[in-house]
Amino acid sequence: MMRRMIKPAAAMIAAALCLMFAAGAAALENDGDCVYTLMDENGQVLTMRAGRMYPGDEYIARDDRQYRVVQVDDGTMTAVAEYVGQDEGDTEALAAFRAYAEETVEENAEDGKKLICMYSTHSDECYVPSDGESSKWEDAGIYDVGNRLKKELEKQGITAVYSEETFLPHDADAYTRSRSTAEELLKKGPDALLDIHRDAIPAEQYETTVEGDDISMVRLFVGRSNQNAAANKAFAREIKRVADEKYPGLIKDIYIGKGNYNQELYPQALLLEMGTHEIEKEKAMGAAEYMADVLDEVLFGGSAKAEETKTEKRSSAASGIAWAVGLAILAAVVFAIVSTGGLKAAGEKMKRGASELTGGLFGKKNKK
Structure with a gap:
């Protein structure tokens, strides 16, 4: 009798632990209102992030210097990172991605198919100077930016699908809610799956000038807690490499944080932070033109290569x-x-x- 009682109890405990783990994993992906500052071991500020930083997170700066978070102080919302070295990437993963890209160029030359799918997990995100507030449950500014990127991709001859499904509220379960949309988009067989966001740190962290245009920088965000992390990172690094060559200053950095952000669904999945809440929406939309050209180059070799x-x-x-x-x-x-x-x-x-x-x-x- 005792054994019969133990088995159901054990099952209940296991289920509870699974739920706790799932809730904890989701919480990792909730940006929240807290802004953490990342410093090097000498106390120099490297960057900021809307959301908690965790030991083991990686950071690739604009100059390709790579850091790893080793210490986090939740009281002061600061983190310390050790310098790892100049980022050269995972050579095997980069080689695999470049081989994939070359194959994609050849296939697209034959059938003409070039497809990028997009969605926005945080459906309320806005730009205060342009939208009047940082969050709206209807007509959020992030969709204007996503649609501008869609338009610019189409100018490059790329078919772009941007889902305007909403996944409110902006909480720890948003990525769970957006997952089904990501899965539906993947059924179309895209060459890349992009989650379009905006950051929530000071405007000066994102302001830049590219080819005389005052625009916003773009942060590439990778979730390191998934089986595709190496491929996701290779994709991000290749985007940064091409952007640095063509449009210096466009890519702010790459942050590789704890969590998966639905990126375990696809090797060419990535989260784009198109500016921040304090920057003009028009600057984020301006960045979309350059990002479209970079994505065309990375995934399809550009129009000249095609x-x-x-x-x-x-x-x-x-x-x-x-x-x-x-x-x-x-x-x-x-x-x-x-x-x-x-x-x-x-x-x-x-x-x-x-x-x-x-x-x-x-x-x-x-x-x-």
Whole structure:
């Protein structure tokens, strides 16, 4: 009797622990109102983040210096990070991603399909200078930014799907609610899945100028607690590399934090922080133009690369046809020689064959 009672009790305890773990994992993904400051071991401020920092989090700065969080003080909302070295990325993961991107370029040259899917887990996010407040349950500013990115991607010849589903309230369960939308979008077979957000730290952390335009920087956020973390990081690093080459100052940094943010669903899943609540929405929308070009370059090789690939394929096809025709002619000549027993007779036979095939256009002298 005692054993029968123990089994249900154990099951209940296990279930409770699972629920506690799930709740804890969700809490990691809730930005909240707290802003933590990250410093190096000398006390120099590296960056800020809306949401708690955890030991083991990684940070890749604008200059590619990489840090790892080693200490967190919740009382002062500060964290200390040790310098790891200059970021060179996971070479195997980067190589795998670049191989995937090259394959994608070739496939898209054949079928013309280029697809990026997007959604916004925090459906209330707004930009105070433009929207009047930081949060709205209807007509939130984040959707204006997402739609601008969609439009700019389409200008690049990319099909962009942006779900405007809402996942309110902005709490620890928002990512659980947005998961089903992410899964539905993945059924379309996109080349990337992007969750569009805005940060909640001071405006000066995001202000930048790119090619003379005053715009917002973009933070790339990776959830490290998932099986795709290496691939997600490789994707983020490649975006930063291309952006740094084409549009220096566009990418603020890469933060690799505890949690999964639904990124375990797909290797090319990423969270984009398009500016912050204190910056003008128009600056975040301005950043979308440059981000679209960078994403096109990273995922599809850019329009120039795509056209180059198409030209190579056309050239290869034409060359193949020429070879096939040449071999067919050679085979016909050899056959004629063998079947007639001599070059002269073979020549006469080839003339007759050509005349029959072309209606007498070849091998016939003009009448004077």
